[in-house]
Amino acid sequence: MNMKPDSLVRWTRDNAADLYGIRNWxxxxxxxxxxxxxxxxxxxxxxxxxxxxxxxxxxxxQRGQSLPVLLRFADILSSRIEQLYGAFNAAISELGYQGVYRGVYPIKVNQQKQVVAEIMEFGRKHHHGLEAGSKAELMAAIAYVDDPEALVVCNGYKDEEFIDLALYARKIGIQTVLVIEMSSELPIILARAARMGVRPCLGVRVKLSSRAGGHWDGSGGDRSMFGVQPHQVIDIIDRLAAENMLDCLQMLHYHLGSQVPNIRNIRGALREACRYYVAMAREGAAMGMINIGGGLAVDYDGSHTNFASSRNYTDAEYATDVVEEIMTMTREAGLPPPTIVNESGRATVAYHSILIFNVLEASRFEPKSVSDKLSEQHHKALHTLRDIRNTLNTKNLQEFYHDAVDCREEIRGLFQHGQITLRERAIGECLFWDIMCRIAAESRQGKYIPEELAGMENSLADLYYCNFSVFQSLPDSWAIDQLFPVMPIHRLLEMPTRKAILSDITCDSDGKIDKFIDLHDVKSTLPVHELDDDDDYYLGVFLVGAYQETLGDLHNLMGDTNVLHIRIGKDGQFEFAHEIAGDTVADVLSVVEYDPRDMLGRIRTTAERAVREGRITPTERREIMDAYETGMRGYTYFES
Ligand SMILES: Cc1ncc(COP(=O)(O)O)c(C=O)c1O
Structure with a gap:
């Protein structure tokens, strides 16, 4: 849809920055x-x-790599870790808190080895640790934490093997904390620890009644899936007391949910959690660590509000509230200041990854023009539609909109009953959409747009076909309507004149992005530039470092994209620190149990039969086999 025909309007990078909100998010x-x-x-x-x-x-x-590509900026990761420690350490010193802050990175948020390794590298000076929620994650964590002061927090449901791993890790000097999520875990932990002669470090995850708000509200509250109830906390304490092991119970843990947009919910949960902490200490547990889980949100839309895609607080406000609440409550109770443990995942990794793809082509909604000259033979409904088109003006928009809709219904009915021809129906549809385009253009000029006409522009938006898969690269956009900032990465000194919805290259009607960030609302179209026949057009989806990579799936067998790690070198120039080739067609076929060699054999047999039957020549057979083999080694995305 064309936004503004006046191409003489001066357009600057500040206009583009405002339009896409890049300086806000x-x-x-x-x-x-x-x-x-x-x-x-x-x-x-x-x-x-x-x-x-x-x-x-x-x-x-120049290196022959194709799009789509996921760019990961290691220095952003490092900067985010510094910002989080900076915020907490500033709050600690301003408030005069005597305890310390310890972050742990929850591997589930982005499990990629390079990401975890970089977090460990950048966080080492702060003794940054890891959080694991499964056996595989724990295996990764204990292999990558080599700092004896860093914590490895073990969450999730635990079987004997999981518990053994955590206890063995403790034996070799890794600070694992087994967080009890279900009462049934405690007897197993006690039995295994006794057998191994290890004194475990334990935590308890409590179910708070406080709610998170936002997309992940269900992760918290009484009916949340994880954590123990108050009476179970008492049972755990009693059992540990009976075993003379209350010194092992050191951590209170809770997780309200991810992306908590409102600081009030964070404060409410903290207050409740601190009560648990104090009560457990009063029951005789050693305590010493309060783990506030994740939840620190990312301002995806830059609105700085309590909308689900945003947050109404800064890192500094978050840190100050956390430190202040914990300090006040433990001081009042006469307890030593606990170590504040935090499992921020999204806020650590979201910013550092950007998905870049090219637009393959655009489909425009431009109805074929229909001449004014209709003959006597044409049905009178067509004449009415033509007259509506020719006499439409700002004052009669809504009335004529209804008339046009009625006329189109009549024409469709006449066609169904065989009373008008396909050619007449085609004229009717073209006239109708011509009217809709004119109404959209007129209503854009007006100050007041009736509600039923407000959505018109969106239904007439262009479709930009883009070289990526929503299911593979932005699963949360499809599954939970999460908003990510999307914008062109070039041509930003030119005013974008089209409005588009982005379609991916899976053949699924859900494979699209049709919700975009906006400061005041959610937009249904993205302002984009007219495509140029000679040059590629590139779009970027930003802040995709958290959760998207591993949640993505192989819908339509679109595989992992190419990945490029970028770092600033000593000379201040950027370096391609690490390249990871995306999946080949053979890779994704193997994941779903095909055997590429067997497939080649099958095609070879079919091609040989075709040679025997005289349908192709042996040379053609070779060409076909070459194409098939090359395709197996190829990228799963569109390659030009
Ligand atoms: C127990 C636990 N800790 C931490 C996190 C990370 O949360 P966030 O990404 O909001 O920081 C999660 C994710 O939901 C979680 O389940």
């Missing part, structure tokens, strides 16, 4: 360069160092 990591390209400032606000994503793409092209 970018957290100082993203801006627009003088060349009109999105630039990444991996060191954060105030740093002059900027990398143009177009320069990265041109480096990729």
């Amino acid at each position: 970018g957290h100082g990591y993203f801006d627009i360069s003088e060349r009109g390209e999105v630039e990444v400032r991996p060191l954060g606000n105030g740093s002059e160092l900027a990398i143009s994503i177009m320069d990265v793409l041109s480096g990729l092209k």
Whole structure:
């Protein structure tokens, strides 16, 4: 849909920044360069160092890499870890708190080895640890935590093997904390620990009655799936007391849910959790650590509100509230200041990854023009539609909209009863959509747009077919309507004149992005530029570092995209630190149990039969086999 025909309007990078909100959601990591390209400032606000994503793409092209590609900026990861420790350490020193802050990264949020390894590298000076929620995650955690002061928090349901692993890790000097999520875990832990001669460090995850709000509200509250009830906490304490092991119970843990948008919910949960902490200490448990879980939100839409895609607080406000509440409640109870443990995942990794893809083509909603000259033979409903089109004006928009809808219904009915021809029906449809386009254009000019006409522009939006899979790369956009910032990464000194919905290349009607961030609402279309026949057009989806990569699936057998890790080198230039090739067709077929070699054999047999039957020549057989073999090694996405 064309937004504004007046191409003479002066358009600057500030206009583009306002339109796409990049300075609101970018957290100082993203801006627009003088060349009109999105630039990444991996060191954060105030740093002059900027990398143009177009320069990265041109480096990729020179190396023969195809899009889509996921760019991971290691320096953003490092900067986020510093910002989180900076916020907590500042709050601790301002408030005069005597305890310390310890972060642990929940592997589930992005399990990719490079990401976990980088977090361990950057967080080492703070003794940053890991959180594991399954056996596989624990295996990864104990292999990557080599700092004896870092914690490995073990959440999730635990069988004997999981518990053994955590206890063995403790034996070799890794600080595992077994967090009891279900009462049934305690007897197993006690039995295994006694057998191994290990004194475990234990935590209890409590079910708070406080709610998170936002998308993940269900993770918290009385009916949440994880954690124990108050009477079970008492049972655990009594059992530990009976075993003379209350010194082992050191951590109170809760997790309200991810992406908590409202600081009030965070404060409410803290208060309740602190009561548990104090009560458990009074019951004789050693305590010493309060683990506030995850939940620190990311301001995806940049609105700084309590909307589900945003947050109405800063890192600093979050840290201050956490430290203040814990300090006040434990001080009042006369308890030593606990270590504050935090499992922030999303807020650590979301910013550092960007998905970049090219637009393959656009489909425009432009009805074929129909001449004014209709003959006597044409049905009178067609004449009425033509007259509506020719006499439409700002004052009669709504009335004529209803008339046009009625006329179209009549024409469809006449066609169904065989009373008009296909050609007449085609004229009717073209006239109808011509009227809708004119109504949309007129209503854009008016100050007041009736509600039923307000959505018109969206139904007439262009469809931009893009080289990616929503299911593979942005599963939360499809599954829970999560919003991510999306924008063109170049041509930002040109006013975007079209409005589009983005369709991916899976053949699924859900394979699209049709909800976009907006400061005041949710937009149904994205402002984009007219495609240029000679040059590719690139879009970026930002803040995709959390949860998207592993949740993604192989819908339509679209595999993992290429990944590129970028780091700032010693000379201040960006380096391609690590490249990971995306899945080949053979890779994804193997995942669903096909054997590519067997498939080649089958095609060879079919091709040989065709040679025997004289349908192809032996040379053609070779060409066909070459194409099949090359296809097996190829990328699963569109390659030009
Ligand atoms: C127990 C636990 N801790 C931490 C997290 C990470 O939460 P977030 O990504 O909101 O920081 C999760 C994720 O839901 C979780 O289940």
